[in-house]
Amino acid sequence: MAIDPSGEFAPILPGRGASDYERYLRTDELLALEKRPEERAHRDELLFQTVHQSSELWLQLAAAEVEGATATVGEGEIRPALRLLRRAALCLQLITRQLDMLEQLSPWEYTRHIRPVLGHGSGFDSPGFGAARRVSPALGDGFHRLRRARGLSLVEVYREGGDLYDLAEALTEWDERLSAWRLRHFQVVARIIGDEVVGTQGTPVQLLGGLVKNRLYPELWQVRNELTELAKGEA
Numbered sequence: 001m002a003i004d005p006s007g008e009f010a011p012i013l014p015g016r017g018a019s020d021y022e023r024y025l026r027t028d029e030l031l032a033l034e035k036r037p038e039e040r041a042h043r044d045e046l047l048f049q050t051v052h053q054s055s056e057l058w059l060q061l062a063a064a065e066v067e068g069a070t071a072t073v074g075e076g077e078i079r080p081a082l083r084l085l086r087r088a089a090l091c092l093q094l095i096t097r098q099l100d101m102l103e104q105l106s107p108w109e110y111t112r113h114i115r116p117v118l119g120h121g122s123g124f125d126s127p128g129f130g131a132a133r134r135v136s137p138a139l140g141d142g143f144h145r146l147r148r149a150r151g152l153s154l155v156e157v158y159r160e161g162g163d164l165y166d167l168a169e170a171l172t173e174w175d176e177r178l179s180a181w182r183l184r185h186f187q188v189v190a191r192i193i194g195d196e197v198v199g200t201q202g203t204p205v206q207l208l209g210g211l212v213k214n215r216l217y218p219e220l221w222q223v224r225n226e227l228t229e230l231a232k233g234e235a
């Protein structure tokens with residue numbers, strides 16, 4: 001519905017756009033970030049850019065929420081951190097799910113028309129994924145500082161339960177979601193360009209498969225092995 005510029009709902013926010021909706025969300029700029037139809041090497045560039053650009057937005061939010069959680073953990077506050085970490089994990093779930101959309105690309109059309117216009121563009125240079133990885137170690141450090149302040153080993157945290165256990169599981173969830181994204185991304189890459197080729201920066205695609213095993217908090221996975229052993233000893 002067109003807005004009457006002198007009417008009751010005329011925009012009151014500064015900026016471009018016919019309505020406050022467009023001004024607040026800066027939809028003019030947002031929707032100009034994708035190539036226009038006449039600029040596209042192939043019509044599916046819109047799909048390709050939409051999935052990548054929206055992934056960058058969700059990753060930006062995820063990293064901000066992890067940073068926020070780290071700050072509250074630094075103040076000894078676990079409950080607000082859990083809330084933010086739930087959101088961060090959900091961001092990763094959303095971008096993992098939307099990778100499905102890329103499987104709508106034809107491998108031939110992608111390789112023939114889209115890949116040549118990407119230059120040296122590589123996911124290794126993704127600011128969002130880089131940020132998600134960069135903010136993660138400080139969260140782990142914050143958790144361990146709290147744990148040590150209470151004089152607990154990781155095994156004790158897991159045996160006793162409580163709020164530190166909840167935090168450890170939220171970190172595990174974040175870690176798991178990141179590698180679930182990597183696994184799904186690897187599957188999509190294998191389906192679109194193959195798993196015996198090299199990427200736009202010369203990285204063998206097989207290497208991506210290996211990264212799936214990378215863990216942010218290996219100790220939180222190791223403790224499960226210890227618990228299994230311990231339980232055997234106590235049986």
Ligand code: HEM
Nearest residue numbers: 052055102122123124126129189192199200201202203211
């Ligand atoms: C047709 C779809 C896609 C293909 C063919 C593809 C291909 C690749 C390849 C070959 C690599 C290895 C590095 C290189 O040589 O460039 C890579 C890495 C990466 N890609 Fe993609 N990609 C696709 C979609 C996406 C999407 C939607 C994202 C979302 C942000 C993304 C983010 C990344 C990231 C973050 C890495 C580094 C992974 C890591 O460090 O584990 N890719 N991609």
